[in-house]
Amino acid sequence: MIGKIKYLLLIILVLDFAEATGQNGQVMYFMNLPESHLINPALRPSNSVYIGLPVISGINLNINNNFVNFSDVIIKGQAKDSIITFLHPDYNVDKFLAKIKDKNFLEPETMIQLLGVGFSVGKDTYIFLDINERVDCNVVLPGDLFRLALKGNEGFTGSKIDLSSLRGDIKYYHEFGAGFSRNFTDRLRIGIKGKLLLGVAAASIDNRALGITVNDDYSHTIDANLAVNLSGPVNVTMDSKNNIDSIEFDNNRFKTSSGIRDFFSGKKNTGLGLDLGATYTLSDRIEVSASVTDLGFIKWGKDITNLKANNQFEFSGLNMKDVLNGTKTIDEVGNDMLDSLKNAFVVSNTKVPFTTYLPFNFSMGGSYNVTKQFSVGLLSSTRIIRKQVREALTLSANINIGSAFSASIAYTAENHQYDNLGAGLGFRAGVTQFYLVTDRIPIMWNRIRNDNSNIIVPAKWNTFNLRMGMNLVFGNRTNEKKDKPMILVE
Amino acid sequence: MTKRLFLSISMIMALLVTSCIKSTYDMSMLSKKAxxxxxxxxxxxxxxxxxxxMVKSSDTVRFAQDNLVILVFKKDSIINMKLSDFSKGTVVYMSAPIETTDFDLNIHDVLSHISGDFLVSNPTMNFSYTNSFTDSVKVNLIASATRGSNSVNLDLVPFFLALPDINAEQQITSSYLVDKTNSNLQNLISLPPEVIDFSGTVTLRTSAKGLQVENYNLGSERLLGSLELDIPLELxxxxxxxxxxxxxxxxxxxxxxxxxxxxxxxxxxxxxxxxxxxxxxxxxxxxxxxxxxxxxxxxxxxxxxxxxxxxxxxxxxxxxxxxxxxxxxxxxxxxxxxxxxxxxxxxxxxxxxxxxxxxxxxxxxxxxxxxxxxxxxxxxx
Known part of the structure; x- marks a missing residue:
């Protein structure tokens, strides 16, 4: 059991250090799957009806980071078979820091589809509904934070330890979506999906300024203007000096079924979302498309805690003047300094509702049908998280044989990573359709041996993305023949 | 065509999924050093x-008008003599000894940690007195400074005090300045001393000659003297x-x-x-x-x-x-x-x-x- 827990922790560690992507799901974009409408609501599967079964119809897991891999943390030592961490005294920590970027993001996300339904109405319209459980997390750790922790502050002399990019958001919410897509002309198809979002819990860091200037004389100026917003069963108590005394999870909330229901209901934490998409058929062989998904917000109004600190503080050493003139002891001067520091960053605890925005995605793609079943596609995916923009460009080769079989392999260049090879596979057996899609296939693996067991983990994961599930599908939409009779005009 | 592509894609996927093991990590060999x-x-x-x-103006530290820092040490009643101190019975002597007294500067702890050369340039010692003797008074003030086994004498030349004008006043208050021109004060202070011992004699000079003055009219004459040692920090x-x-x-x-x-x-x-x-x-x-x-x-x-x-x-x-x-x-x-x-x-x-x-x-x-x-x-x- 302990061994399994070790493996679980190891896997979590590996997943935590997978590399980020612009938007996950690029491979699925050109596949004939009902879930494609999650990326572009104008995309329509070939089957007439699909029903996504609770939980098993769709699980999507993305865990991304852009700074280090497993092999940067666990390193082969010089001695045979020895393994060290990057904190080992024999390891040059500069090698680790060389991988650290100015903004290091970590973005685990998961979505579990509780219910999905899609059906055709007439020959042009496709309606879809879905209910998803979503947990989104995005954290940005400033590179200076790593450098400060591992190398200290002396290297920053005469400059600023810039922590302004420190950011963190985690939110758990229900997503109820309903939309449709329709051919508005022979060539243009537009899809739209509206979403009601009910938030369960959230924590968000609103960082407007955070930095430490290290002056040449090693005095420090600390600027801080940040707020931590919480919506969740957390009790924060302050002491008489308005400093945080304790932060405790409110277990009592979960002692009754009504309390649990109330917590998961998402009441008072409401939001809206919108997906828009369009496809345009340029010719029999060429189709272009674009979409914007996850435009939305949640206004959090339940169990609110806002912790805010805003001030500037200069520390230039203990001022010995009072000690030298005999009015204070050095202990008193030291205590005065600590009091000043505490008072400079008094945390205000308020209960003002706050708003979080969903990271939204913008995609533009084009496909060229080499044959009726085989196409190549090019997709640009842009993901915008607050002020950060991630871009990915995917080239894919796709086979779609009705709803019976769909496969795709894709190459994605993103975030200065050029070795992302992805693949997707979907096939139908009767009314059951299985699919498995990943944006990056690990080519090299590492074997982790512990005691008498082995697991393998990717040697280098620039992203971990997995979508898998099983749908019930019915019918198979056939494309209306657009061939026009050739008329010879004399 | 489609079949070939399907086969190709399947082969590629199979190859990718079954790709090679790069390294093996034996976690039992993981060093715990961090x-x-x-x-x-x-x-x-x-x-x-x-x-x-750092140092406020006080009885012992004085700032001159030009802000020069002066250390001040005072010793009251270094001489307190009445005419009776010169007499034994009805015999009045011309000289009387100054009662031996020491002047502890209370810097022993500091001096015990100090070594090296130190020369104060212009120390002064002001002898302030009130004298009601009408005859001339000569003071031979002997001072000896000691620090550990070292000692320095003041070597002050005997000096005369001012006398009251008997027609106008019963006593006179005045002072006598001791400095490096009339004594060895500079070296005495630069020792620097822990204690200065004072002794000496006061000699009255009457019109009568000889060592003894018979039938001197014993009055209320008195001599009170105090010392103020001023050490300007010029060094x-x-x-x-x-x-x-x-x-x-x-x-x-x-x-x-x-x-x-x-x-x-x-x-x-x-x-x-x-x-x-x-x-x-x-x-x-x-x-x-x-x-x-x-x-x-x-x-x-x-x-x-x-x-x-x-x-x-x-x-x-x-x-x-x-x-x-x-x-x-x-x-x-x-x-x-x-x-x-x-x-x-x-x-x-x-x-x-x-x-x-x-x-x-x-x-x-x-x-x-x-x-x-x-x-x-x-x-x-």
Whole structure:
């Protein structure tokens, strides 16, 4: 059991250090799957009806980071078979820091589809509904934070330890979506999906300024203007000096079924979302498309805690003047300094509702049908998280044989990573359709041996993305023949 | 065509999924050693103070009108004599001894830690008196300063006191100034003394001749005298050393001190000063084992503060900026836990050393910062 827990922790560690992507799901974009409408609501599967079964119809897991891999943390030592961490005294920590970027993001996300339904109405319209459980997390750790922790502050002399990019958001919410897509002309198809979002819990860091200037004389100026917003069963108590005394999870909330229901209901934490998409058929062989998904917000109004600190503080050493003139002891001067520091960053605890925005995605793609079943596609995916923009460009080769079989392999260049090879596979057996899609296939693996067991983990994961599930599908939409009779005009 | 593509894609996917193992990590071989060693730099202390901030004007420290600092030591009733002190029965003698008294400057503790050359340029001793004797009074004040086994005599030439004008007053109050022109006061003060012993004689000179004056009319004449020693801080200092031995406060006594200096890869103190005093200082710090009576390791910081330049009158004109790095060597850090005492040696020098007088004024300023740079090794496991 302990061994399994070790493996679980190891896997979590590996997943935590997978590399980020612009938007996950690029491979699925050109596949004939009902879930494609999650990326572009104008995309329509070939089957007439699909029903996504609770939980098993769709699980999507993305865990991304852009700074280090497993092999940067666990390193082969010089001695045979020895393994060290990057904190080992024999390891040059500069090698680790060389991988650290100015903004290091970590973005685990998961979505579990509780219910999905899609059906055709007439020959042009496709309606879809879905209910998803979503947990989104995005954290940005400033590179200076790593450098400060591992190398200290002396290297920053005469400059600023810039922590302004420190950011963190985690939110758990229900997503109820309903939309449709329709051919508005022979060539243009537009899809739209509206979403009601009910938030369960959230924590968000609103960082407007955070930095430490290290002056040449090693005095420090600390600027801080940040707020931590919480919506969740957390009790924060302050002491008489308005400093945080304790932060405790409110277990009592979960002692009754009504309390649990109330917590998961998402009441008072409401939001809206919108997906828009369009496809345009340029010719029999060429189709272009674009979409914007996850435009939305949640206004959090339940169990609110806002912790805010805003001030500037200069520390230039203990001022010995009072000690030298005999009015204070050095202990008193030291205590005065600590009091000043505490008072400079008094945390205000308020209960003002706050708003979080969903990271939204913008995609533009084009496909060229080499044959009726085989196409190549090019997709640009842009993901915008607050002020950060991630871009990915995917080239894919796709086979779609009705709803019976769909496969795709894709190459994605993103975030200065050029070795992302992805693949997707979907096939139908009767009314059951299985699919498995990943944006990056690990080519090299590492074997982790512990005691008498082995697991393998990717040697280098620039992203971990997995979508898998099983749908019930019915019918198979056939494309209306657009061939026009050739008329010879004399 | 489609079939070929399907086969190709399937083969590629199969190859990718069954791709090769790059490395094997045997987690049982994972070293548990982990540490952090960041270099931390912090401004530790600072100050911007004048002499008058540190030392207030008082009975013992006086600031002259031009702000020259003067140390003042007073001794009341060094002479308290009535005519009866000159008599035995009905016989009045011409001379009477001054009762021996000592003048303790109460600087024994300080002096016990001081060695080196120290020369005060212009000390004065003001003998203030009230005299109601109408005949001439000659005072032979003998003073001897001692410091340890060393002693210096004042060698003051006997002097006469002013006399009251019997037609206008019964007594006169006046003073007599003792300085380096009429005595050895400069060397006496520069000893510097712990105690000054006073004795001597007071001689009355009447019109009568001889050692005894018969049938002298015994009146109420009286002589009261006190001393005020003024030491203007106009001096020369050449390697005046102050040392002090204290318990080794750096020693790790097994109380899980998270900042055991022995674990420091680097410990550096950087002192920046803008010194308006014509005094410079250097520091030496030694680890001392009192059991073996040996100095184990020493750190030297020469010219930690450089003295200000002075003009021909000895007054500081321009503050001198200096920056000194005191590097605690690894050898010193490793020896910390072998010593039970630390000896500090401060060495003071005035501008120009022993060749020039410098004056200390109350408005002299010094600003300084002391920064600390440490590179600790923080063991995580």
């Amino acid at each position: 540490q952090l060693s960041p270099t931390l730099a912090l401004s530790a202390v600072k100050g911007d103070v004048s002499f008058s901030d 020369k200092i050449n390697n005046l050393q102050f040392n002090d031995t204290i318990d080794n406060f750096l020693e790790d006594k097994g109380n899980d001190n998270p900042a055991d200096p022995a674990d420091f890869q680097t410990l550096r103190v950087i002192v920046n000063a803008k010194n308006g005093f014509p005094l410079g200082a250097s520091l030496k710090m030694s680890l001392f084992d009192s059991v073996s009576n040996k100095v184990i390791s020493t750190i030297n910081a020469d010219a930690i503060i450089a003295p200000a330049a002075v003009d021909s009158n000895g007054k500081a004109t321009v503050a001198t900026e200096s920056s000194t790095v005191i590097d605690f060597t690894k050898e010193f850090l490793n020896s910390i836990n072998k010593a039970d005492k630390i000896i500090f040696w401060f060495t003071l020098n005035s501008t120009g050393g022993s060749s020039q007088d410098v004056k200390i004024y109350s408005d002299y300023r010094i600003s300084f910062t002391a920064s600390l740079v440490v590179k600790p090794v923080i063991n995580l496991k």
